[in-house]
Amino acid sequence: MKFNPPLFALALGAFGIGVTEFTPMGMLPLIADGLGVSIPAAGLLVSAYALGVLVGAPVMTLAFARVPRRTLLIGLMGIFTAGNLLAAISDSYSMLLAARIITSFNHGAFFGVGSVVAASVVAPERRASAVAAMFTGLTIATIGGVPLAAWLGEVFGWRATFWGIAGVGAVVMVALRLALPLMPADSNADMRAELRVLGRAPVLLALALTVVGASAMFTVFTYIVPILKSETGAGTAFVTAMLVVYGVGLAVGNLIGGRFADRSVDGTLMASLLGVVVLLAAFAVGMRWEASAAVLIFLWGIASFALVPPLQMGVMQEAHEAPNLASAMNIGAFNLGNAVGAALGGAVIDAGLGLPAVSIAGAATSAVGVVMLLLVRRKVVEAPQAAE
Numbered sequence: 176m177k178f179n180p181p182l183f184a185l186a187l188g189a190f191g192i193g194v195t196e197f198t199p200m201g202m203l204p205l206i207a208d209g210l211g212v213s214i215p216a217a218g219l220l221v222s223a224y225a226l227g228v229l230v231g232a233p234v235m236t237l238a239f240a241r242v243p244r245r246t247l248l249i250g251l252m253g254i255f256t257a258g259n260l261l262a263a264i265s266d267s268y269s270m271l272l273a274a275r276i277i278t279s280f281n282h283g284a285f286f287g288v289g290s291v292v293a294a295s296v297v298a299p300e301r302r303a304s305a306v307a308a309m310f311t312g313l314t315i316a317t318i319g320g321v322p323l324a325a326w327l328g329e330v331f332g333w334r335a336t337f338w339g340i341a342g343v344g345a346v347v348m349v350a351l352r353l354a355l356p357l358m359p360a361d362s363n364a365d366m367r368a369e370l371r372v373l374g375r376a377p378v379l380l381a382l383a384l385t386v387v388g389a390s391a392m393f394t395v396f397t398y399i400v401p402i403l404k405s406e407t408g409a410g411t412a413f414v415t416a417m418l419v420v421y422g423v424g425l426a427v428g429n430l431i432g433g434r435f436a437d438r439s440v441d442g443t444l445m446a447s448l449l450g451v452v453v454l455l456a457a458f459a460v461g462m463r464w465e466a467s468a469a470v471l472i473f474l475w476g477i478a479s480f481a482l483v484p485p486l487q488m489g490v491m492q493e494a495h496e497a498p499n500l501a502s503a504m505n506i507g508a509f510n511l512g513n514a515v516g517a518a519l520g521g522a523v524i525d526a527g528l529g530l531p532a533v534s535i536a537g538a539a540t541s542a543v544g545v546v547m548l549l550l551v552r553r554k555v556v557e558a559p560q561a562a563e
Contacts, residue, residue: 180354181296182305185289186312187350188252191343192282193316194324195259196224196513198336199275200397201325201418204404205333210268214401215521220275221397225514227276232283232507236500239284244292244358249351251281251288256344263337274337282510287503292358314429318422322415325400329411369500378501380551381489382508384444384544388482389512390519391451391541395458395475395534396421397517402530406462413465417472424476432481441552443485448544450478455538459531483509516540 199206199220207217239247258278265271289309297305328336372378395402403409403417428447435443454475461467486505494501519540520533 179296179305179308181356182293182308184347184350184354185248185293185309186315187343188248188285188289188347189309189312190316190320191252191255191312191340191347192285193313194320194343195255195278195337195340196282196510197317197321198324198328198340199224201321201400201414202328202333202336203398203400205328206271209333210271212268214398215525216268218397218517218521220272221393221517222514223272224275224279225393225510225512225517227279228282228510229507229514231280232287232503232510233500235280235284236287236503241360243360244288245351245355247288247360248285248292248355249348251285252344252348252351254278254281255285256341256348259337259341259344263334263341265334279510283503283506286506287500290502292355295358296356314422314426316422317425318419321422322418325418326411326415372494373500373504375493377493378490380547381486381493382504384489384547385486385505385508386512386515387540387544387547388444388448388451388486389509390516391448391455391512391537391544392479392482393513393516394520394523394537394540395455395516396479397513398520398524398530398533399472402462402533403468406530407465407468409465409468417469420469420473421476424473425480428477428480429483431477433484435481436485440485440489441548444482444489445545445548447478447481447485448541448548450481451475451541452538452545454478455534455541459534459538462531462534 199217203214203217206212206220207214210217235251239250242250255278258274258276258281261274261277262271265274293305293309324336324339327339399417399421400414403414407413409417432443432447435446454471458468458471458475461471486509490501490505490508516537519536523533523536524530
C-alpha cells in the first residue's frame with residue numbers, strides 16, 4: 176500500500192499506545208525500587224492499566240459515539256498524553272497507579288474507532304490492509320519501542336521513559352489533526368442494539384477465549400525481566416535483546432495466525448493454545464540458560480500472537496451486527512486477560528513458589544483455553560445431532 180498520511184498518523188498512535196502498555200513490564204524492578212514497593216505490587220500497575228482499558232473501551236465508545244471521529248481520536252490521544260505526563264512526575268505508588276488508569280481510558284476506543292476510520296480512508300477492496308497497516312504501529316512498538324523504553328529507563332530512570340512517551344502522544348495529536356479529514360460520527364449507529372448483540376452467549380464465549388489467551392501470555396510476560404535477571408542470570412543487554420526477540424516473535428505470530436485463520440479459526444486457535452502450553456512448560460526449565468531461554472522466548476512470542484487474528488475473527492464473526500463496540504470490547508477482553516495474568520503471576524510469586532512456577536501457571540492458563548475450545552466444538556457437533 177502506498178504511503179497514506181491518515182494511516183501513518185493512526186499507526187503512530189498505535190505505536191505510542193503499544194509502548195505505554197508494555198513498557199512497565201520491562202521496568203518492574205526499576206519502578207519497584209524507585210517507589211519502595213515489591214515486584215508483585217509493581218505488577219499491579221499492569222493490572223490496573225488493563226482493567227482501565229476494559230472499562231474505558233465501552234464507556235468511551237458509547238459516551239462519545241456522536242463526536243466527530245477526528246475530534247474524538249485527538250481527544251483520546253490527549254488523555255494518553257496527560258496520563259503519561261502524570262506518570263512522569265509521579266512521586267508515589269498511588270499517584271503512578273492513578274496515572275496508569277487515566278492513560279488506559281484512551282486505549283480501547285482509539286483502536287476501535289481508529290480501525291473504522293482506517294477502513295474508511297481507502298478503497299473498499301483495501302480495507303483489511305488499511306486496518307492491518309494501523310496495527311503495524313503496535314507491532315513496531317513491541318519490536319523496537321518497548322526495548323528502547325526499557326533501555327532508557329535503565330540509563331535515565333523510569334520517569335524519563337514516561338516523559339518520552341508523552342512526547343510521542345503530543346506528536347500524534349498534531350499528526351492526526353493534519354492528516355485526518357473531517358469525519359462526522361455515524362448518525363445511524365444504534366448502541367443499544369450493539370449492546371444486545373454483546374450479550375449473546377456465542378459472543379461472550381468468544382470474548383472469554385480472548386481473556387484466557389491473553390492471561391496465559393501476561394502471566395509470564397509481566398515478570399519476564401525479573402525472570403531473566405534472577406533465573407537466567409542475565410544482564411541488561413541480554414534482557415533488552417530478549418524483549419526485541421519476543422517482539423519479533425509476536426510479529427511473526429501475527430502474520431502466521433492471520434494466514435492460517437483464513438483457513439480455520441478454531442484450528443489455528445487450538446494449535447496456538449497447545450503451542451503456548453508446551454513452550455511455557457519448557458520455559459520453566461529452559462529459563463536457566465541463555466541459549467534455551469532465547470529460543471523458547473522467540474517461539475513463545477510466535478504462539479502467543481498467532482492467537483490474536485483468530486480471536487479477533489471469532490468475536491467479529493459472532494458479533495457481526497455490532498462491529499464498533501465488539502472491536503473495542505475484544506481489546507478490552509485482551510486487557511482483562513492482561514490484568515488477570517499479571518495478578519496470577521504476582522500471586523504465584525507472593526506464595527513463594529518461585530519464578531519457574533510463574534511459567535507453569537501460564538501454561539496451565541493456556542490449557543484452560545484448550546479445554547474451553549474442545550467443549551465448544553463438542554457442543555457445536557452435538558447440536559445438529561440433537562436436532563435430528
